[in-house]
Amino acid sequence: MDLHEGFALNQALSAFALAALELLDRESPDYALDVVSVIEATLDDPRPVLMAQQFEARGEAVAAMKADGMEYEERMDALEDVTWPKPLAELLEQSLRTYRQRHPWVDPRDLSPKSVVRELFERAMTFGDFVAHHKLARAEGVVLRYLTDAYRALRSTVPTSARTEELDDLVEWLGEVVRGTDSSLLDEWEALANPSDAADPEVRPTTEGRALSANPRALRVMVRQSMFRRVELLSLGRYEALAAIDGGLSAEQWQDAAAGYLAEYRQFSTGPAARGPALFTVEEGDGLWHVTQVLDDEDGDHDWRLTAELDLAATDEAGEPALVVTGLAPLT
Structure with a gap:
């Protein structure tokens, strides 16, 4: 197993996580x-976040149950099983049972799948x-602390052998999300991790007021997410919401373009392949990026694309991608 500089197992289940990654x-x-x-x-639960996610999940479940004609008592019983999202829960719980056969001192209560x-x-x-979205204004500090802990754990626990370019992009994006909100927690951690740097303030530039364009790798991830969010809204037919994002296209233009696509294909795909980096490209110019999101259709033609422009100066001023969509059309 290849380990990187700064590798550390800082959580109670970090060693288990290392083994689980191989699965x-x-x-x-x-x-x-x-x-x-x-x-x-393997991280501590941010309880306000999980309760908010559970509240949302139960609200959606109740609506679906009512639509199916379930009686009140049945709905209340069924809601007991509805909780916050727990990706890979079955795999991780089963793996931990196996892991504890050789490591019986590990507390299974430390495992808490969440998203x-x-x-x-x-x-x-x-x-x-x-x-x-989750109405967490009073718990912003909890959210920020959790995201910081997640970033630190991803940086320190995942070995080089388990990393991919897409994972590195995601970690870079997460670091920028935290820094863009409040860099003090990351600055404190990095000072502890690199004490020799802290001795010379000229070695490490401050992150305060740092332009988003100064981290093009993280910015590319943010732009890709923003473009794909538009694809998701297209799949839901939310043309007014699309028009409200950046004003590049009107609701009518979005609807007309979507109708053209749906005349050829059944739906807008939003699966893992559709959101992957292979269908996203950026042409970097002086102060302006030309961005293309290829749409993943069921026939694999990949001839329709969503195009946009990113103004870097406006992005730095806003602290988030200043994207303006320029078109949704087939390749000509």
Whole structure:
């Protein structure tokens, strides 16, 4: 196993996580997110976040049960089994039982599958989006501390042999999310991890006020997420919401373009392959990026694409990608 500088096992179940990573399929399009889920399962629970996720899940479940005609008592009984998202729960719980046969001192209660970083990434949310969506304004500090812990664990626990370019991109993105919200926690951790750097303030530039474009790798991930969020809204037919994001296309233009696509294909795909980096490209220019998100259709034609422009100066000023969609059309 290849280990990197700074490798550490800082959580009670870090050693188990290291073993569990070997069970994942590196060829899966969800591999990077599955690595995140393994690490998240070993972190302390951010209870306000999990309760908010459970509340949302139960609300959606009640609506579905009512639509199916379930009686009130049946709904209440069924809701007992509805909780927050727990990716890989079955795999991890079974693996931990096997792991404890040789490591009986490990407490199974330390394993807690959850999806905070994963949800943030899959839904292409900013920190502010996540807090607002789950109504966590009074628990912003809890969310930030958890994201910081997740970033540190991903940086220190996942060995070189388990890393991929997509995972490294995701970790870089997460670090930028934390820094863009409040860099003090990461600055403190990095000072502890690199005490020799702290002795010379000229060695490490401060992250305060750092332009987002100064980290193009993380910015590319943010832009890819933002583009894919538009694909998700297309799949839901939310044309007014699409028009409200950046004003590049009107709701009518979005609807007309979507109708053209749906005349050729059954639906807008939003699966793992559709959100993968292979269908996303950036042409970097001086102060302006030209961005293309290829749509993943069921026939594999890949001839429709969503195009946009990213203004770097506006991005740095806003602290988030300043994208403006320029078109949704087939390749000509």
